[in-house]
Amino acid sequence: MDFSEFTGLTTSSIFTELQTSLTGLTAAESNARLKKYGENKITSREVTSWQILVRQFKSPFVYLLFISFLILLLLGEMIDAFMILLFVGINASLGFYQEYKSESAVKLLKKYLVAKIKVRRDGVETNIETRFLVEGDLITLEPGDIIPADVRFIKTYNLTADEEVLTGESQPVQKFADPIKKHIKEIYEAENIGFSGTTIAGGKAEAVVFATGGSTNYAKIVELTSGAERESTFEKELGRFSKFTLLVVLATLIFIVVTSVAIKPNPSFIELALFSIALAVSVIPEALPVVTTFSLSIGAVSLAKKNVIVKRLSAIEDLGALEVLASDKTGTLTENKLTIIDVYSKDKDECILKANLASGDLALSRNVQNNAFDIALSVKLDELGGRYRLNLYEKIDEIPFDPNRRRVTVVIADHTDTYIVTRGSPEDILAICKLSDKGRKKLLEWTRSMGEKGKRVLAVAECKLNQKDAKDILKCENNLKFLGLITFSDPIKESAYVAISSAKKLGVRVMILTGDSPEVAVSVARQVKLITSYDDVITGSEFEELSVTEKHKAVEKYQVFARVTPQQKYDIIKLLQEKYSVGFLGEGINDAPALKISDVAIVVDGASDVAREASDIVLLERSLKVILDGIEGGRKVFENTSKYITATMASNFGNFFAIAIIAPFINFLPMLPLQILLVNLLSDFPMIMVATDNVDEEALTTPKRYNLRSFATSALSFGFISTSFDFVLFSLFVKHGEGQLQTYWFIESILSELLFLFSIRSQKAFFATKLPSKPLVYLTIFTIILTLAIPFTSIGRNIFGFIEPNMKGLLIVFAIVFTYLLSNEAVKLFLRRLASKGLALRG
Structure with a gap:
């Protein structure tokens, strides 16, 4: 049935239609309906393994590599074409593995976030997960609850609901339980219906569920908006940074093409195109999304262990x-575990009793703060032996606690009389009590004296009502009889x-x-x-x-x-x-x-x-310390992501500019397209593990913000140093032919990038900083060994075009790399001194 068909029904008709009653469904019936209609949840589009895999290939730079693959295929260069596919496959596999782990971590965390609702089954009220609700369930709704299904109200107590998610109206609307005689078509007209996804703004209600999951009105809206995603500040900054990088690359590639055509007599345009594509791909930090996601997922799992x-x-x-x-x-x-230490009242027993009558259901209340007061009051009532007296009263109406009113008010009745009882902040309760100015001042002074000792105080008041007055509680909240002040201790x-x-x-x-x-x-x-x-x-x-x-x-x-x-x-x-x-x-x-x-x-x-x-x-865990643990964890993620951005961009820009400047002025390519792609792959392999790295304590002492413009400045500054040392290597090996230059430049590029990462791990000298993580160290050592070994293999010589290095050449490369490391250390320490004067380049 549509919601409009429930608006005109009486409570008994609703029970008949949904085959339920005031005692709720039986456990057997609710289980049968759950099996028949499914869980009360809106099916979301979860990310599948296949989608994660496809996502690895949705990049302009992967498209460029595929273009290179097709060109090589047409030229008959089968081995080179296959190697490009292999590079794409390896990068995609690494990205898939890390993203899949991250998605799994997110799914695991969602299990902690379970919404619950108070439901009546077999005549007993209990809290259940909202996904287990079925048609015919009777639920209780309180301020702050998001209505978990489409419901028809059968009892309301000053109820208002925020329906902005459905109607766009920001003001809460009044809700009632009475049947509506006229035919209702629009959501905003349905005053006795509670719609899934809307919020209880005030008051209290009992309601019957008539639609769940995909059958709700809210589900139709969610289906239309499920594709919308929130873009973080970092993602926006990354987009801007990517555009900047692309502009630099494009300008440089135009320079290469123009100067090559102008200087070289018969340039090979196919070779130039392949070289340009490989060079463009090499400068982009394509592993950045993987490193960032991996860092965040590691941080999320680590924080979950800390609650x-x-x-x-x-x-x-x-x-x-x-x-x-x-x-x-x-x-x-504070502990929020309250204990009553004093009662300022002429009749302490009566004061505690009436304060308890204004309490909610201890076992089922979802308001944690009010529940702490209720628990303390219940314990005190047991100590006084007054529990049996609660059964002498019936609760007729209620205005739940309101932060603006700072009190809760109930209407109760015994076998002879009806009362209004209210409890809340002393200032607000005493203002509506029948007291002399002197008496009110004395009570406020007593309250202040307790407050100065760190004690919390509740005031309690009441008055008798006639049946006519009971219909409008708000009008009755004046000239009340003061019952007492209750003092609670709440340890630090x-x-x-x-x-x-x-x-x-x-x-x-x-x-x-x-x-x-x-x-x-x-x-x-x-x-x-x-x-x-x-x-x-x-x-x-x-x-x-x-x-x-x-x-x-x-x-x-x-x-x-x-x-x-x-x-x-x-x-x-x-x-x-x-x-x-x-x-x-x-x-x-x-x-x-x-x-x-x-x-x-x-x-x-x-x-x-x-x-x-x-x-x-x-x-x-309700603790300030766990939040601060989270802040520290967030700063660790920032630091490790920053390391990757700075290290990879400085090295990439350094190699990119050096090769781009040199290429037009020599008769061979300073590095072959496959060699450039291999450098890119091997250097990024251990870089992914920077997400696991340790961080210096000093790096955690200030708030961190992503400013990718500053990263670009640092990358270009350190990149200039890298370019300078590339020129040194070029000047030493260019006279020995293309094989030696390309081989030693390949080795030097990877070693310098890996050691540079260890240099910029910290603002301190690299030997005085915190030890790096084991995964980072192990993968770095493995990559260094692999880099040195490849030129000695037949694959390195026959496929990648390397020559077998000699000891003298390797020693020269090691000397250049070591000097490069020392130079970066000197520049880093210089920038640190500038930073201490407020002139840091890196934000």
């Missing part, structure tokens, strides 16, 4: 760039002290944006040494009164913002982003706006669905 789950791989790069980390203190600096995490210290070492500014009172926020922040005095905190209301200029100054000055609203969190993040890369850690529906605009959105496991949906990273 940090990455939803998108590129978020690891963004983590490394973080300069500011904003977070609520709850559960990241041991890891918090280490985390704040680590943040300072990493150059990350930690800020607290909390709904707690300024007294509590200051107490916690001072204990972990984040701030030193009360002057380092500002409240949301004080921040709101500032001018725009003053707000800019405030976000620079203050580390702690207390009693902030969701809008104020959003505004603070927005202001910070004008100068910094900002990460935000949140968990509730109120955090979603700030999460969506932050550079890295982080949530804890158990966060609301809408917060999880907006996140880039999910923490399985």
